[in-house]
Amino acid sequence: MKENLFTPIQIRSLVLRNRIVMSPMCMYSSEDGFVNDFHITHYGSRAAGGTGLIFTEACAISPEGVISKQDLGIYKDEHVEGLKRIVDICHSFGAKVGIQLAHAGRKALGGRPWDRFDKFGYDDELEIIAPSPIPFANNWKTPKEMTKDDIKSVIEKFVKATQRALKAGFDVIEIHAAHGYLLNEFLSPITNKRTDEYGGTFENRIRLLIEIVEKVRATIPNEMPLFVRISATDHVEGGWSLEDSIALAKILKTKGVDVIDCSSGGIAFGAPPNDYYRAHQIVFSETIKKEANIMTMAVGGITSFDMANEIIKNKRADLVAIGRLFLQEPYLPIKWAMSRNIKIDIPNQYQRGYYLDI
Ligand SMILES: Cc1cc2nc3c(=O)[nH]c(=O)nc-3n(C[C@H](O)[C@H](O)[C@H](O)COP(=O)(O)O)c2cc1C
Structure with a gap:
């Protein structure tokens, strides 16, 4: 029988109850x-809703690496206790949990979407960093060009964050190298104008990501x-391309990466896609899966x-990742399964909402 959305999947030792x-x-x-x-409420309710794997939001590996000042962080040992609460509540409902480790680079320290217009973003006390001193847009702060020591320090912070994530009990680590944030800024020739071994050629621009992947892989258990x-493409001429992504995915596979999560864009201000109806990103997960022979996750506009x-x-x-629909409907997997008579576990407390005979 062909696999479907609700067929469990095993990745290394981890078994997910479905592909959502x-x-x-x-x-x-x-x-x-x-x-x-x-x-706890947010993640717990999506776990109760039947989700196979729940990713946390981008968790900052350092204070100046936050997308907004209100992001979750994993830059202090004290963060572990709360993160463990997220893991525990999700596990109690049968979902597995991944953490997205992130540094926002030149796009750091922005505001919240709901007050971005009256309070424009960044915090002047903290310096923002990037491969090259080019601001994201005219009225954005100019980042400091990272020194070799800064690069070393970022690598160490990814490792430290990984060690904390293990303590919190996460099942999966995801490294955020998309959407124009720090690691994406190293990959893309639009944002990386360095002349040292971290800039210039494709091999040099992918170096930081590869070094982080190697260190993180060596930190986590084999299973x-x-x-x-x-971001599978920058959507900009002369920028990072799908061909680059395929070449990168092949290398990442040899370094022990299991899944390429295929999004796109975010590096250049105003470049497409500037809305979220991006079902066209599926072509990236499909092509990378076939060409690099690696597992992929599709995301964007899957509705x-x-x-x-x-x-x-x-x-x-x-795997299929869903974003905004989950903000509308925490019980999306249960809803989809019930609409097709597919068997799914419903938490005991909620069964009377679905079955007449109990
Ligand atoms: C409110 C909101 C916050 C987001 N934050 C992140 C994030 O922290 N990390 C990330 O990789 N993508 C982030 N994204 C992108 C989503 O993960 C997803 O790729 C995008 O919304 C497209 O999927 P969708 O059409 O199902 O929403 C965010 C999207 C939304 C709507």
């Missing part, structure tokens, strides 16, 4: 990176899956059971 993943989404609700009751989220199921059935990706 909650995509990492900033919730702009933390103070100094700490988890609070909002996060634990490692994901990398990339129905039929779309999601088609992606799995036709082997266009191994």
